[in-house]
Amino acid sequence: MIKRWLKNKIQEYYQDTAFDVLTPPDDKMGDYSINLAFVLAKKNGTSPIEEGQKIVEKFKADREFSDRFGEINFVNPGFVNLFLSEKFIQEQLTKVYKKRDSYGTSKIGEGKTVIIEYGGTNIAKPMHVGHLRSTIIGDGLANVYEMLGYKVVRWNYIGDWGTQFGNLIAAYKLWGNEKELKKKPIQTMLNLYVRFHDELKNNPDLRSRGREELKKLEEGDAEDRKLWEMFREYSLDEFDKIFQQLDIKFDITKGESGYEMVIGETVEFIEQKGILKKSEGADIIELEGLPPTLIRKSDGASLYITRDIASLKERIEEYKPEKILYVVANQQALHFEQLFAVWRMLGFSGTDLIHVKFGMVLGEDGKKLATREGKGIPLQELIDKIVALAGKVVREKNPKLSEKEADEISKAVGIGALKYNDLKQHPRTDIAFDWSAMLDFSGNSGPYLQYTYARLSSILAKAGNRKAGNPALLVEAEEQRVAKRLLEFPDSVEKCSEFYSLNGLALYLYELSNDANRFYESVRILGDMNIERINARLMLIETVAVVLGRGLKILGIGSLPRI
């Protein structure tokens, strides 16, 4: 907010000159810092010192600068530092307090639609920790775009078609039975899947059996169709349960099978554009700078990308989105490069297609967790474990809670820990799954933020009725620090949409909590002789609580008045 103002303002003085406005980590150096002196020195053949001094003089003479910044200095080796004035911070705090319930929202997305694809669950396989990343990153980004005024379509593109279902049906016919399936649907399907791949090593004939079943399925064979529907139903029920626990919602749950019917016309559409080629009996598209992509197998069956093209075409025609975000693992980078390249070759444009990639979740040994070998950590197990631990901690810390309240808090804390642990990290890197870090509720963790929220809420609850405070009474360093931090919230939200990641917002909320806790420890708010000062401080912490709560909500994490 202030940064942008500063940038625009300076641009008036120094047009066509590149510079950065920084927010230095240490307040000894200033609240904002610009590196213009270097650039000008180089441009004019002078020294940075000379230029820096000139800039300072210029800024000091300008009322708009001097109103905002109490102090403007030039420091070697070439930075002009600006300190926000106490008065300006106090004025801003009043403004933020007034609009606290909508603070950070904007209209930059008004009239625009963004489709966000996340979740990416595969029928007949249990959700594992990898799905968690897609789900919570996607959900968080959806929340961000909503705050920025976009119309958001939350889309769970499920993997419910393709070769693996042929395999599954074949396996079921060989070794499965309905009784067992009913009792433990997902586990049974997974066992069949794993067994199929195990036995395939010694019995390659299985592969053709799987292909046959897929072919029958695609041709509408009644028995296979019924089995597929059953597998799908059981799986979706299971996913719903998990999404509910994670507080994740979708507008659309439509996967690959939803495009099976339009494959023919999609291929025809591609053919009309004249980019389809025959190669070794299959239909392919040759791409520039990328390996060719297979559109139709030699036996005529469709492939993953074929269905993705069909879906993309539909999405664009139906929603005319400004952007489509695919929140899908790194491993599929090539697939999306190919998809986007095909899309351009088909003559589409005007929509930003973005593959929001994220790294894998590795095992504690740093190795891949393969579902095929049955090594993946099932998400349900993880949720149960973390909520159970949260329950233990909650009851230990706060024994007076009722059972019902303790349960509710345990869920919020456990799920909060789980989500925050992932979101605080940069999405692109692989993360090593670390039970002890995941289950640690201290330090930079979800529960720490929730704890801060609860502490502040507790004061507000005890304070009872009060009048609006006068922020001019907030002169202590700890108070100023918190107030300044509040001003960074809108920037932090906007950056999430710029970088397609939420770790910046997570860090911001952690720092806000940090500042708030320092303030909390530095003074005793209630019980002050000065009623006016109590009111001013309550106003400050109320703003922090609201901003913190809203920030957590973007991350999909609940905040409770007591934990």
Add this chain to the structure above:
RNA sequence: CCCCUCGUAGCUUAAUGGAUAAAGCAGGACUCUUCUAAGGUCUUGAUGGGGGUUCGAUUCCCUCCGAGGGGACCA
């Protein structure tokens, strides 16, 4: 063999080309007659190796080493 990620403290991670590389965990020392100690304060400790571009490189380029992912009938 080719392409893409990545390599930061004992461990897990931060850092739009900026200042003295930031945290958490683990280790050490303090801190509850006071609004929630899941807290606060202090402390030990790091950019894989070698070049280059730049006033300035964790960040950009080259190279070497190491890890992971991907590379036509899987998704």
